[in-house]
Amino acid sequence: MRAVRFHGREDIRVDEIEEPVCGNSQVKPDLHEYLAGPKTVPVHPHPVTGAKLPTTLGHEFSGTVEEVGSGVTGLEVGDKVAVKPNLSDGTCPRCQIGRINCCDNLGFIGYSSDAGGLSDHVVVDKKHAFLLPESIPLDIGALVEPLAVAWHAVSRIPIQDTDAVLVIGAGPIGLAIIQVLKARGIKNIIVAEVSERRRLFAQTLGAATVLNPTEVDVSAQVRALTGDAGGTDIAFECSGVQAGLDTAIASIRVRGTTVIVSLWEKKPVIDAFAVVLFEKHVTGAAVYDEADFHAVIGAIASGEIKPAPMITSKISMHDVVEKGFRALINEKDKHVKILIDINA
Structure with a gap:
């Protein structure tokens, strides 16, 4: 499958990699939309995931579930989901008191792991996949993460x-x-x-x-x-x-x-x-909690938040460097969020 991967500073490539396998307590979304990219060079290997460069990018994304692993409840094939990407070690003092958003080794799917939203498919633990109501389209679903911040x-x-x-x-x-x-x-x-x-x-x-x-x-x-x-x-x-x-x-x-x-x-x-x-x-204020994701999804569904104007461009995966990353660097005043349609 295709994946946009970070090889090093100013070195982003569309690579062909092996498609991930869905395991126990995991779901496998077919990906559709992605926003933005890393603003700093991530540390690798990451202490939580062990991931090394190159890593697949994409930490703000939505998709459609195409496979669920054993033990997964509450999600079915065909469901739309937004992914909460933050990762934690679960052992540091911050995690021990329930503040995983302040983890000593905070990481992100699509930034410090082998999985990321800028790929044809991704496998994530069920706890990271948040069901989107039918009324929320996938492009708006990709905005849940920054709105949760x-x-x-x-x-x-x-x-x-x-x-x-x-x-x-x-x-x-x-x-x-x-x-x-x-x-x-x-x-x-x-x-x-x-x-x-x-x-x-x-x-x-x-x-x-x-x-x-x-x-x-x-x-x-x-x-x-x-x-x-x-x-x-x-x-x-x-x-x-x-x-x-x-x-x-x-x-x-x-x-x-x-x-x-x-x-x-x-x-x-x-x-x-x-x-x-x-x-x-x-x-x-650091990142978000699970409750913040639920609250944002509810506010979008109710119409209290109408974030569509934040989407300033939609591009395809093969344009990710020129019309995505470079546009955000060289024309940042013109853009808020650039979405990458993986299927385009």
Whole structure:
């Protein structure tokens, strides 16, 4: 079968590999849709899976079950599923207290294992396959994973529908957080984003106010917009740059909360003086829990979340490098999520 595999930095190939066999307590989806790719070079061999390069890519995907192993209940051939890809060792202190999303050796199907969504077929343990209602098509099902990241981030703190919320960065996760906030009844959503195209996406998906950090002082504007409150109740940092984190912390009110969602290539600096003097809170959000996947699927099925505008392009597997990865690098302002139709 075909599989898009990561051989090393800037070395991605469509290879012919052996089709996987479905074992006990596993399901085998025929794959249809995949989004995005790795943003950093994965560590191999991975301590949980033992996988070595080359590995098959694809950690945000959906498919149709074509085979179920013995011992599998709740899924049948023909069912549509979204895959929750995070892997854990089950033995570290974080796993022992049930926080597998914070595992010391966190890994992902399609990133740190031999299986991945960018292939004709994949075999996963049943616990990773989440049934999609008939009303959710496979392309939308492939969006469940990034939306679950956003759902988890919003769930990390108490939030009320009267809260003012700032989102720094309107990339894929920032845009997903806007949709989750809207589904939670938040109306006063302020977004700071440098890209004009992504500011338009933010407005389309539910932002009440959109600011361009290259033209205005975001913190000053936020304080003006929130009046006596002196800042937003909450800020989600989704930019992964120092200026974004600085703006998030500066823009929240006394005892407000900044949730850091983005991953960082360089270790950031936090203004501890502002945190102490104004009793501000800073917290993190890592990946998602099983409950987040169920919640997102339910919100999409009910119409509370309508993520179709996030899909900015659909391509075939043989175009994955030129129209997929390179487009996300060279034309990132034009795209949110690029889907790869494995059957095309």
